[in-house]
Amino acid sequence: MVLPLLLASAALLLLAGALLLWRHARRRSRMAATERFISSRLVDPAARDASGVPRIPAFHNRRARGGYWSSLFLRAGVSPSAAYFIAWFLWGFLPAAFAWLLAGPVAAVALAFFAWAFRFFLLWLKAERRHRRMVMQMPGFLDAMVRMITIGNSLGAAFQSATGHTDMPLREVLERADGMTRSGKDLDASLRQVSQQYGLHELYLVAAVVSVAMRFGGRSDQVLERMAGFMRDLEQARQELVALSAEVRLSAWILALLPAGIAVFIVLFHESLLVNMWRDPVGAYMLMAAAVLQAGGSYWLYRMARSI
Numbered sequence: 001m002v003l004p005l006l007l008a009s010a011a012l013l014l015l016a017g018a019l020l021l022w023r024h025a026r027r028r029s030r031m032a033a034t035e036r037f038i039s040s041r042l043v044d045p046a047a048r049d050a051s052g053v054p055r056i057p058a059f060h061n062r063r064a065r066g067g068y069w070s071s072l073f074l075r076a077g078v079s080p081s082a083a084y085f086i087a088w089f090l091w092g093f094l095p096a097a098f099a100w101l102l103a104g105p106v107a108a109v110a111l112a113f114f115a116w117a118f119r120f121f122l123l124w125l126k127a128e129r130r131h132r133r134m135v136m137q138m139p140g141f142l143d144a145m146v147r148m149i150t151i152g153n154s155l156g157a158a159f160q161s162a163t164g165h166t167d168m169p170l171r172e173v174l175e176r177a178d179g180m181t182r183s184g185k186d187l188d189a190s191l192r193q194v195s196q197q198y199g200l201h202e203l204y205l206v207a208a209v210v211s212v213a214m215r216f217g218g219r220s221d222q223v224l225e226r227m228a229g230f231m232r233d234l235e236q237a238r239q240e241l242v243a244l245s246a247e248v249r250l251s252a253w254i255l256a257l258l259p260a261g262i263a264v265f266i267v268l269f270h271e272s273l274l275v276n277m278w279r280d281p282v283g284a285y286m287l288m289a290a291a292v293l294q295a296g297g298s299y300w301l302y303r304m305a306r307s308i
Helices: 002-042 058-076 082-103 105-150 155-164 170-182 187-198 201-216 220-244 246-269 271-279 281-307
Strands: none
Touching: 058 105, 058 187, 082 105, 105 155, 105 170, 105 201, 105 220, 105 246, 105 271, 155 170, 155 187, 155 201, 170 187, 187 201, 201 220, 220 246, 246 271, 246 281, 271 281
16 A cells, blocks of 8 residues: 555555646746847847858857856856865765764765765855845946946946956956957857856846947937946845745755755664665655655755745
8 A cells, every 4th residue: 555655645645746847838938938039139230141040159158058057157157177076075984984983874875965965065055145145236337337438438348347346256257248348259249158157147238238238329428327336235125025935034044954854864873764665665765755855855845935
């Protein structure tokens, strides 16, 4: 009776996972269609092929080839080297070695997994904090560009001057775009490329304004000024929402980490309980079902907290 119930539970979990993946794929397809439409409106007529279809800028393909890890290192401001990866390896290996001597191989594997997972979490958290800092710096950068345009500077000169007066970490992104511009690339294309590399949607909007201003002219300073005000209002509303939802997000963190912490405690101080349970057929199915439920619940709690 237990085995059919476990199989039915696994089937329901797989069905739920398939529905989540299908929803995510539809959302990504809509976002890709929107990006293709925007790129087709901003692309030069000379960039169209023989069939009349505009070519997607090459940085989309480079972004896809870059991979998740290279993008994460870039957003976190980390330059991966041999010493960095050695330190990453020792972060999990040394605690696992002590756990092997004190509690056995199961505890060592579990501790190494959680140590590397915690290290990845710290890297992701650093990338998210840098991203929020960049978004908060965007209105000040746009105000500096507006001041330089108002006194008579061109759009490119205003961008270079405002970049020099911007603090880190946004300055790192802008200097990368400025370097591409100095090498002969258009300013709007450089901004679009670095915005996708760093995941800065606000900078992508600035690239769209710069592209229109470079091709058709107009009062780009007024558009940038209004965009800076909109970003300030949006960031203020986001901070108010974060303050109001702090209790909900803290509850989500506790609910997600508490089962994992109890599991680590059992592995470290009562390893035989899990080993005997794993050797039993029904116990092994229960452990696998618990791991799947924990992963799915943590993901849903993460989506809930992120949406808030």
